[in-house]
Amino acid sequence: MRVAVVIALLVIGSIAFHFLSPWWMTPIASNWGALDNALILTFWVCGAVFIALNLFLAYSIYRFRHREGSRATYEPENIGLERGLTFWTAVGIVLMLAPGLIAWNKYISVPDDAAILEARGQQWQWSFRFPGADGVLGASAVEHISADNPFGVNPGDPWGRDDIIVESSELHLPLNQPVKLLLTSTDVLHNFYVPQFRAKMDLVPGTTTYLWFTPTKKGTFEILCAEYCGVGHHAMRGYVVVESDADFNTWLSDFPTQSELAGPAAEIAAIE
Amino acid sequence: MTTYTTIAEDTRPLHHPKTWVGKYVWSQDHKVIAIQYSLTAVGVGLVALVLSGLMRLQLAFPGAIPFITPEAYYQFVTMHGMIMVIYLLTALLLGGFGNYMIPLMIGARDMVFPFVNMLSYWVYLLSVIVLLASFFVPGGPTGAGWTLYPPQAITDGTPGAGWGIITMLASLAIFIVAFTMGGLNYATTVLQARTKGMTLMRMPCTVWGIFVATILGLLAFPALFVAAIMMMLDNTIGTSFFMPSIISMGEPLSHSGGSPILFQHLFWFFGHPEVYIVALPAFGIVSDIISTHSRKNIFGYRMMVWAIIIIGVLSFIVWAHHMYVSGMNPYFGYFFATSTLIIAVPTAIKVYNWVLTLWQGDIHLRVPLLFAIGFIFTFIHGGLTGLFLGNVSVDVPLSDTYFVVGHFHMVMGVSPILVIFGAIYHWYPKITGRMWNNVLGQLHFWITFIGVYIIYLPMHYLGLLGVPRRYYEMGETDFVPASVQWANEIITIAALTVGAAQIIFFYNLISSYFRGEKADPNPWGATSLEWQTPDTPPTHGNWGPTLPTVHRWAYDYSVPGAAQDFIPQNVPQGEPGADGDKM
Numbered sequence: 135m136r137v138a139v140v141i142a143l144l145v146i147g148s149i150a151f152h153f154l155s156p157w158w159m160t161p162i163a164s165n166w167g168a169l170d171n172a173l174i175l176t177f178w179v180c181g182a183v184f185i186a187l188n189l190f191l192a193y194s195i196y197r198f199r200h201r202e203g204s205r206a207t208y209e210p211e212n213i214g215l216e217r218g219l220t221f222w223t224a225v226g227i228v229l230m231l232a233p234g235l236i237a238w239n240k241y242i243s244v245p246d247d248a249a250i251l252e253a254r255g256q257q258w259q260w261s262f263r264f265p266g267a268d269g270v271l272g273a274s275a276v277e278h279i280s281a282d283n284p285f286g287v288n289p290g291d292p293w294g295r296d297d298i299i300v301e302s303s304e305l306h307l308p309l310n311q312p313v314k315l316l317l318t319s320t321d322v323l324h325n326f327y328v329p330q331f332r333a334k335m336d337l338v339p340g341t342t343t344y345l346w347f348t349p350t351k352k353g354t355f356e357i358l359c360a361e362y363c364g365v366g367h368h369a370m371r372g373y374v375v376v377e378s379d380a381d382f383n384t385w386l387s388d389f390p391t392q393s394e395l396a397g398p399a400a401e402i403a404a405i406e
Numbered sequence: 407m408t409t410y411t412t413i414a415e416d417t418r419p420l421h422h423p424k425t426w427v428g429k430y431v432w433s434q435d436h437k438v439i440a441i442q443y444s445l446t447a448v449g450v451g452l453v454a455l456v457l458s459g460l461m462r463l464q465l466a467f468p469g470a471i472p473f474i475t476p477e478a479y480y481q482f483v484t485m486h487g488m489i490m491v492i493y494l495l496t497a498l499l500l501g502g503f504g505n506y507m508i509p510l511m512i513g514a515r516d517m518v519f520p521f522v523n524m525l526s527y528w529v530y531l532l533s534v535i536v537l538l539a540s541f542f543v544p545g546g547p548t549g550a551g552w553t554l555y556p557p558q559a560i561t562d563g564t565p566g567a568g569w570g571i572i573t574m575l576a577s578l579a580i581f582i583v584a585f586t587m588g589g590l591n592y593a594t595t596v597l598q599a600r601t602k603g604m605t606l607m608r609m610p611c612t613v614w615g616i617f618v619a620t621i622l623g624l625l626a627f628p629a630l631f632v633a634a635i636m637m638m639l640d641n642t643i644g645t646s647f648f649m650p651s652i653i654s655m656g657e658p659l660s661h662s663g664g665s666p667i668l669f670q671h672l673f674w675f676f677g678h679p680e681v682y683i684v685a686l687p688a689f690g691i692v693s694d695i696i697s698t699h700s701r702k703n704i705f706g707y708r709m710m711v712w713a714i715i716i717i718g719v720l721s722f723i724v725w726a727h728h729m730y731v732s733g734m735n736p737y738f739g740y741f742f743a744t745s746t747l748i749i750a751v752p753t754a755i756k757v758y759n760w761v762l763t764l765w766q767g768d769i770h771l772r773v774p775l776l777f778a779i780g781f782i783f784t785f786i787h788g789g790l791t792g793l794f795l796g797n798v799s800v801d802v803p804l805s806d807t808y809f810v811v812g813h814f815h816m817v818m819g820v821s822p823i824l825v826i827f828g829a830i831y832h833w834y835p836k837i838t839g840r841m842w843n844n845v846l847g848q849l850h851f852w853i854t855f856i857g858v859y860i861i862y863l864p865m866h867y868l869g870l871l872g873v874p875r876r877y878y879e880m881g882e883t884d885f886v887p888a889s890v891q892w893a894n895e896i897i898t899i900a901a902l903t904v905g906a907a908q909i910i911f912f913y914n915l916i917s918s919y920f921r922g923e924k925a926d927p928n929p930w931g932a933t934s935l936e937w938q939t940p941d942t943p944p945t946h947g948n949w950g951p952t953l954p955t956v957h958r959w960a961y962d963y964s965v966p967g968a969a970q971d972f973i974p975q976n977v978p979q980g981e982p983g984a985d986g987d988k989m
C-alpha cells in the first residue's frame with residue numbers, strides 16, 4: 135500500500151526534478167543538433183514509458199493488495215497480450231533507432247570541404263598541428279619525436295615541412311568552417327571532448343582516429359579528456375576559441391612551421 | 407550390457423562427515439559451500455562499499471581528506487568497481503545462490519561434483535586474498551579503472567602500474583579458474599541431476615536464470631582470461647599484444663605494433679555478457695519472489711524462460727556498444743546499435759510480465775516483495791537509460807560521463823543488490839530456521855530504496871551537462887554551474903546514509919539467527935521444492951531417504967478449486983483439493 139504511493143510519488147518527483155533542476159544539456163555550439171534531437175526523442179519516448187509502467191505498477195499494487203478473503207486469478211499466460219506488447223515495444227524501438235542511425239551516418243561522413251588538423255594528446259596535455267599552405271599533414275611517427283620535433287613529423291616527408299606546430303593547449307578555430315580533427319596519442323588512450331560540440335572520440339596510440347564538427351558559435355569552450363588516462367586525467371584540459379577568419383589567421387601566424395622548428399639541417403640530413 | 411542409473415535414482419547413502427571441520431570448513435555440502443561463498447563475497451563487498459564512501463567524500467568535499475590523493479581516488483574507483491562486479495555480485499549470485507538453490511530447487515541431493523565444488527570455493531577465496539593483498543604491495547593496488555585499458559594500465563602514469571596490476575590480473579585469472587569449476591558443476595547438475603518429473607520447463611525461473619548465466623560465464627570468462635594473460639605478458643616479458651610503440655612519461659618503450667583496441671574487444675566480449683551474468687540470476691530470483699508473494703503464477707512462464715535464453719544469446723553480439731567512441735571502425739556502430747536495441751525487446755517483456763504477475767494477484771507486501779518491487783522500479787529506470795547509451799549517436803555526447811555512472815549503477819548495481827536483499831529475506835527462514843525482524847527489514851528497505859534513487863537520479867543530469875566520469879575533481883569549469891557542487895554534497899550524504907543503513911540489515915540477520923522466532927518450514931506458502939524439505943534448515947543430502955517426485959510446474963498458485971492457494975510441485979495430480987495440471 136505504502137509502496138504503491140511511494141512509487142507514484144517517485145514518478146512525480148522525477149518529473150518535478152526534471153523540470154525544476156537547473157541541469158540539462160549544455161547549450162550547443164556546433165552543427166550536432168542531430169545528436170541532440172535523437173537524444174531528446176529518446177528522452178520523451180523513454181520518459182513516457184517510465185511514467186506509464188511505474189504508474190501501472192503502483193496501481194496494480196494498490197488495487198490487488200491482500201485483503202481478507204481475496205484470492206488471485208489463475209492465468210498462466212495470455213499469448214495475445216504478450217504478442218501485442220512485443221509488437222508495440224518493437225515499434226517504439228525502431229522509432230528511436232532509426233533517427234539514431236541516421237545521425238550516426240552523418241557523424242562518420244566528413245564533408246569534403248572540412249579543414250584538416252591534428253589534435254595530439256599526451257599525458258596530460260593537448261597540442262595541435264595544422265597542415266600549412268599545402269593543406270596536407272606530413273607523415274609522423276613516435277620514433278621521430280624529439281625536442282625540436284614534438285609531433286614526430288617524418289623529416290623525409292616534404293608535405294610535413296610547412297605543417298604548423300601549435301604547442302599550446304589552446305586551439306583556435308574559424309567560425310562556421312567544418313573541421314576534421316585527426317586524433318593521435320603518443321602514450322595512452324585519451325578522448326577529445328568539448329561538451330558544447332557534443333562530438334567525442336578516443337585518441338588511440340598506434341593509430342589515427344577522427345571526428346568532425348562545425349563550430350557555430352563564437353566563444354571559448356573547454357576541452358576535457360573523456361577517456362581515463364592516468365592520475366592527471368581530470369586535469370587534462372584545453373580550450374577551443376572560436377572566432378572570425380581574420381582573428382584565426384592572425385593567431386595561427388604566430389606559430390612556427392615544422393622546418394622553422396627543426397631547422398633546415400634536419401631535412402638535409404634526412405635527404406642524405 | 408551395462409545398465410545406467412540416473413543420478414536421481416542413485417540411492418547409495420551419502421558419506422556424511424563426522425567432524426566439525428569436515429562439516430563446516432572442508433565441506434562438500436553445497437549448502438555450506440554456498441554460505442562460505444556468500445560470506446566471503448559480502449565481506450569483500452563491504453570493502454568496496456567503504457571505498458565508494460571515500461570516493462563520495464572526495465567528490466563532495468574535494469581535497470578535504472588528506473589521504474585521498476588523485477592516486478588514491480583512482481585506486482578506489484578501480485577496486486570498488488572490480489570488487490562489486492566480480493568478487494561480490496558474480497560470486498554471490500552464482501557461488502552463493504547458485505550453490506544453495508540449484509540442488510534444492512531441482513530435487514537433487516547435492517551438486518554432481520561435490521569435491522570440485524569445494525575446490526571452487528577455496529580457489530575463489532585465494533583470488534580474494536590475492537586481490538586484497540594488492541592493497542599492500544609496493545605502489546598499492548592498480549588504479550587503471552575496472553576496465554584495465556592498456557597502455558595506461560601498465561605504464562607509469564597510472565597508480566599501481568607495477569605490482570598492483572600484476573596482482574589484479576593474477577587474481578582475476580584465479581577467480582576464473584574458480585568460476586569454471588563452479589560453473590561446470592552448476593550446468594551439469596541442472597542438466598543431469600533433476601529429480602523425477604522435473605522437466606526443464608517445470609524448473610523455477612531462479613534455476614533458469616542461474617543456469618543460463620552460468621553458461622554465459624563459461625563462454626565469456628575465457629575472453630577475460632586470455633586478455634589478462636596477454637596483458638601480464640606485455641607487462642612482464644615485454645610482448646606487444648596490446649602495446650604500440652609509445653613514449654611513456656618521456657621514455658620511449660620497447661613495445662611496438664600492438665593494438666589497445668584489441669584489448670577492449672576482448673574485455674567487452676566478456677564484459678557485456680558479465681552484465682547478464684549478474685542480471686539473469688536476479689531476473690530469475692525476482693520472478694519467483696514476485697510470484698510467491700502475490701500468490702499468482704509468474705505471468706507468461708514460457709515467454710519468461712525464452713526471454714532469458716534469447717537475452718543470453720544476444721548478449722554475445724552487443725559488446726562493442728561500450729566502444730562507440732573507442733576509435734574502432736565506425737561502421738560497426740550500425741550493427742551494434744541495432745543488436746543492442748533488439749535486446750531491449752525480450753528485456754521489456756520481462757518487465758511487463760513482472761508487473762502483469764502483480765496484476766490480479768493477492769499481494770502480500772512483505773519485505774522480500776518490497777525489495778522485488780524496488781527492483782522493478784530501478785530496473786525500469788536503468789533499462790530505459792540503456793536505450794540512450796545503446797543507440798550509437800545518442801551515446802556520443804553521453805559516453806564517459808556521469809550519465810553512464812548513473813545508468814550502470816541503476817541497472818547492474820542497485821537492481822541486482824535489491825534482488826539479493828529480497829532473496830536473503832525470502833530464503834532466510836529456510837536457510838537458518840529462524841524468522842527475521844519485520845520492523846528492521848522494513849526500515850532497511852525504505853532507507854535503501856529511497857536513498858539509492860537520491861544518489862543516482864541526479865547523476866544522469868550531471869552527465870547530460872557533460873561532467874565526465876573518473877574525475878578526481880571537476881575544478882573551476884565554465885559549463886558546470888555552481889549548483890552541481892550542491893548536488894554532489896546531497897548525493898554523498900545519501901550515499902553515506904545508505905551505507906550506514908546496511909548495519910540494520912546485518913544486525914537483523916545476526917540477531918535473528920540467535921534470537922529470531924522459529925520459522926515455519928514454508929512460511930510463504932511457496933510451491934517450489936526447496937520449501938518442501940523434510941528438515942528446516944535442510945540437512946546434508948537434503949531429502950531424507952527418498953527424493954521428491956515432481957508432478958507440476960513451480961507456479962500452481964491460487965488454482966481454481968484447490969483448497970489452499972498453492973500446490974507444491976511434489977503434490978501428485980488429482981490429489982484431493984488439487985485440480986488438473988495446467989501446464
Ligand code: HEM
Pocket residue numbers: 458459461462483484486487488490491495550551552553811815818819820823861874875876877901904905
Ligand atoms: C551505495 C553504493 C555505491 C556508491 C555510493 C557508489 C559510488 C561510486 C562512485 C563514486 C564511483 C566513481 C565514479 C567516477 O569517479 O567515475 C563508482 C564507480 C563504479 N561503481 Fe559504484 N557505487 C556504489 C555501488 C556499486 C555497486 C553495487 C556496483 C556493482 C555493479 C558498483 C559498480 C561500480 C563500477 C563498475 C564503477 C566504475 C569503476 C570505474 O570507473 O572503473 N557500484 N561507484
Ligand SMILES: [Cu+2]
Pocket residue numbers: 323324325359360361362363364366367368370
Ligand atoms: Cu584522460
Ligand SMILES: [Cu+2]
Pocket residue numbers: 677678681724725727728
Ligand atoms: Cu554492454
